[in-house]
Amino acid sequence: EAQVTQNPRYLITVTGKKLTVTCSQNMNHEYMSWYRQDPGLGLRQIYYSMNVEVTDKGDVPEGYKVSRKEKRNFPLILESPSPNQTSLYFCASSSRDRGSYEQYFGPGTRLTVT
Amino acid sequence: AQSVTQLDSQVPVFEEAPVELRCNYSSSVSVYLFWYVQYPNQGLQLLLKYLSGSTLVKGINGFEAEFNKSQTSFHLRKPSVHISDTAEYFCAVSAKGAGNKLTFGGGTRVLVKP
Numbered sequence: 474e475a476q477v478t479q480n481p482r483y484l485i486t487v488t489g490k491k492l493t494v495t496c497s498q499n500m501n502h503e504y505m506s507w508y509r510q511d512p513g514l515g516l517r518q519i520y521y522s523m524n525v526e527v528t529d530k531g532d533v534p535e536g537y538k539v540s541r542k543e544k545r546n547f548p549l550i551l552e553s554p555s556p557n558q559t560s561l562y563f564c565a566s567s568s569r570d571r572g573s574y575e576q577y578f579g580p581g582t583r584l585t586v587t
Numbered sequence: 588a589q590s591v592t593q594l595d596s597q598v599p600v601f602e603e604a605p606v607e608l609r610c611n612y613s614s615s616v617s618v619y620l621f622w623y624v625q626y627p628n629q630g631l632q633l634l635l636k637y638l639s640g641s642t643l644v645k646g647i648n649g650f651e652a653e654f655n656k657s658q659t660s661f662h663l664r665k666p667s668v669h670i671s672d673t674a675e676y677f678c679a680v681s682a683k684g685a686g687n688k689l690t691f692g693g694g695t696r697v698l699v700k701p
Contacts (some may be wrong), residue, residue, distance in 0.1 A: 477677050513694075515593075575633060576687060
């Protein structure tokens with residue numbers, strides 16, 4: 474089954490404790506992205522990757538890091554989480570086949586930073 | 588840069604009544620347009636997309652949307668809603684040729700009442 478998986482689904486942590494949220498897709502997609510969802514703001518792009526070893530900042534990259542060492546994986550790293558990073562996070566992937574860039578989303582990771 | 592405005596944050600509607608969700612966008616370049624749906628505690632699922640051609644686009648679950656270039660709008664409609672349509676709906680745009688960067692509106696929460 475074609476899918477995007479994220480782990481963990483729920484995470485409660487404390488300020489300053491480094492964490493990683495993993496994302497994996499099995500569709501051989503070139504593009505992968507991370508978004509955060511906050512009430513009233515919709516989804517905002519944090520980082521994206523156009524292929525292996527190619528990443529770039531989205532609209533809200535401060536406080537986040539990413540890496541793309543393999544095509545299928547795109548982990549999101551919070552080196553020193555703060556309470557304003559409490560949010561719902563989505564990973565997405567897409568292919569430029571047919572030029573549509575339709576994105577497929579993971580189930581989400583709800584992060585709480587206390 | 589692109590921006591998306593969803594004019595209604597919440598839309599209550601009775602079962603079997605029609606619903607229209609409004610979306611306006613701003614962009615200096617040509618765009619692709621999308622509507623996504625998010626059911627409670629789930630990720631986002633594509634409802635429909637406009638890439639080119641006919642301005643009336645039909646999607647899943649009986650939804651359709653009409654692209655109006657002069658008004659820069661992409662309103663979503665369904666002639667008769669069901670309880671199962673209760674969800675949050677997001678309008679999104681991506682600039683043609685800009686890779687996988689999606690810009691989302693703030694979302695419209697639809698509550699279908701019996």
